[in-house]
Structure formats: structure tokens, C-alpha cells
Amino acid sequence: MTSDVLSTEAPEAQAETDGRHVRGDRTRQALLEAAFSEIYEQGFRSARLNEIVARAGCTKGSLYHHFPDKHALGLAAADEFIGAYIREVWIEPLGEAADPLAAIRAIIERHAEGGVGVDPRFGCPYQNLSQELSGIDAGFQEIFTGLFERWRNAVADALTRGQTAGAVRRDIDPQCVATLIVASHQGVVSMIKATQDLDVGHAAATAFFGYLESLRP
């Protein structure tokens, strides 16, 4: 794992077995982490189970003891790690923000500094997986829709609170603007990946910050 924010630093001894079978839980967690990074880099369909078990330091037998098949492994990994990423990087910082526009700007700047564990070379994990599997796989589809809903609502709620606090223009629709903000961010990250050029991100960020300012009263 290159990321710190994308890893689940669970105390590893609070599983359903109540502290027993610690070894099994460790293996399961290692498989999830290995699966996530392999899927993050290669995509789900190109992710190799042999590579995953090699990274996790176990074998096919272990994998199929903990998960019924590749699909279930991918679902579990995506749900856990991508959900954690959106929660820690977007939802939590926005939940406490008095000035939502400044908070959003700070999140973008944190991305530009590389402080969120998103490798420009591989792009955004949410983006990668949803692009590959949306419209094809119902299970992943459900995860993406749910994550996006929580993500957009967090931004929209922050904007609404900003409106009542007088920090955001009252004549804009928070839901619409939140959708555009999330989509734009996704688009910029994907553009950086497409061009492999960080300057694209800086240029887009300059214009994006101008847009944020235009939302002030």
C-alpha cells in the first residue's frame, strides 16, 4: 500500500470471532489490501488472483477459504477501501467546516500536494473501478451509487449550512452545485491521469477556485 488514508488501521482483534482466530483475520485483511491495490493498479478484470495471493503472502487455498470467488473479494475490497477514502478525505472534513467553500478548496489543495494517497499515475480508485464496471456489474454498481450519494450529500449539506451561515450565495441549488463539484473533481483527477501531467491539475485548480469564489454572496 502506498497510501495511508486508504488503509484500514483496524485494531484487528475485534472481529466477529471475538478475539479468537486472529491469524485468520490477519490473512483475510492482507487479502483485502492486496486485492485493493492490485485492482487499483490493474482494474478488476485484469487483476490476477495469483498476484493478489502473492502480495498477501498466502495461496489460492486461503483466498477461497475466506471468499467465495474473485467477485466477492473485489466487492469487499472496493467497499471497504474506497468508502474509507471518501469518508476521511471528503465527508469528515466537510462535516465540521464553518466555511464550506474554503473547506472544499483545502481538500483540492490536499489532493494537489499528494496527501490523500491517490497516485496520479493510477488515478482515483472510485473513478477507475466505476468506469470499468458500471453498467456491467450490478453488485459494484450498487456500491458506486451508494458512495456517490453519500459523497454528494456531504457536499450539498455543507453548502446548505454555508447558505444559512451567510458564507454561500442563497440563489444557488446546493444539490446541483454539489453534483458539479464532485463531478469536476473527478474529471480533473482523470485528466491528470490521462495526460500524466500535473500542470493540467494546477490549471484546472486555478479556474476551479475562481468558480468557488463566484459562489460567495
Place this chain on the structure above:
Amino acid sequence: MTSDVLSTEAPEAQAETDGRHVRGDRTRQALLEAAFSEIYEQGFRSARLNEIVARAGCTKGSLYHHFPDKHALGLAAADEFIGAYIREVWIEPLGEAADPLAAIRAIIERHAEGGVGVDPRFGCPYQNLSQELSGIDAGFQEIFTGLFERWRNAVADALTRGQTAGAVRRDIDPQCVATLIVASHQGVVSMIKATQDLDVGHAAATAFFGYLESLRP
């Protein structure tokens, strides 16, 4: 091909062989079209050569007569069809526009009406391929960078002309704003695909049109 704009309606008798070998050119074109739609729907790595030759109505022998390998076929298909899409939908309409902001709005609305051959179920071809292969494959990388450069410059040039014509604010950087516009559009299309929900596009479009208005003097 579901699209009309994505097809190259070349008169098919102006190839390098100067009118001779018409049959061979037709097969080559059929292979390119089949390869593009298969890659568009499945991604490059998951695209099956057997499926491509079946759609093109020929066999492996023909394919490997015209192209050295799968990679070269994919490069040729991507360069031709995605380049044509960006040219016809973005560059040409912007080249003649007196009011660039209105032209950009019209392009977005044309997308929303489904008039550009981009199936929401499969997303934007440029987006799909660049997400899958950027940072991994140097050949495709080169194509994506070049296409993006022409795309962004077309928008930036239109904005600059709009500035001199008094239709666009003079205190914005056309290059930065153009980058954000292209990236946002990409992000919205990808969000529609991720959620499989056209309402997301409508919400984002509403806010996006507001942003465009904020660019007027």
C-alpha cells in the same frame, strides 16, 4: 456502430493504395470499426479478437494481414474514431462560434439529448480508454495527450476570441478555464456512467450553465 458521429464516413477509395485494392481497404475499415466498438464497450484488455473479427465479418487471418498485433489495431482504432469524435463535436462547432459560451452550452445540451453517439451506459470513449491505459501504455498515452491538447486549445482559442469580441470576461485565463471546462465535462459524463442515472447529468448541467454565465462580462 450505434453512433453516427463516431463513424468515419470516408469515401473509402482514397487510401494510400490510390483506389486499387478496394476490397482490402473495406476489410481494414470494417476491422477498425469493429475494434473500436468492441474496445468502447469492453475496454482494450478485455476486448476479444474473436469478437472483433466476428463483428467485422472476417477472420484472424485477415486481421493479422492488416495489423501486426492487437496493440496496433487498438491504437489505429482509437486514434481515428476518438479523434473524429472530438473534432466533430467540439473543435468544429467551436471554430465558427461568435459566442463561445453559448456554443459550449449547446454542445453540452447536444450531449444531454444523446445526439453525439455517446451511450450513457458505456460513457465517453476518450474517458474509457484513457482511464484504462494511461500510465501503462506509452503508445496510447501519446494519443491521449495529443487529443487532449487539441481539445483544450480549441476551447481556449474560442474563449480568447470571445474575450476580444467582448463576449467573455477579460480577467480570466482562457487556458485554465478551458482545462476546467473539458475536465468538468469529462467528470459529468463519467458520473452519469458511474451512477447510471441521467438526473445526475441534469443537475450538473444546471450548475455548469450557471458557471458559464459567471464568465460573461
Place this chain on the structure above:
DNA sequence: TCAAACATACCAACCGGTCGGTTTGTTTAA
């Protein structure tokens, strides 16, 4: 006639998944 164009049969490599068997750790009972 001859080369371009195309078809058919085929191969080696790979991948997801299976299966019989082994190791490790916990529970039970004398």
C-alpha cells in the same frame, strides 16, 4: 502468373477456480 487478401486449424500461455490433503489451534474428557 503472382502477390495481395483471406480462411482454417492449431498452439502455447494463462487464468479463475477446484480438490485432496496438511498444519495449527481450540475444546473436550479422562
Place this chain on the structure above:
DNA sequence: TTAAACAAACCGACCGGTTGGTATGTTTGA
């Protein structure tokens, strides 16, 4: 205390099917 009994965890060889690519022969058109 300890050893038998049991179950969870793990191993790695193996299988059926698929895929990109090749070898070889046939057709077509100038």
C-alpha cells in the same frame, strides 16, 4: 495434565476453458 477429537486455516498441484498469436493453404483480381 494431557492426549484424543475436532474444526478452522492453509497449501499447491491440477483442470477446463479462453486468448493472443501463428502456420499453412486457398481465393481473388490485375
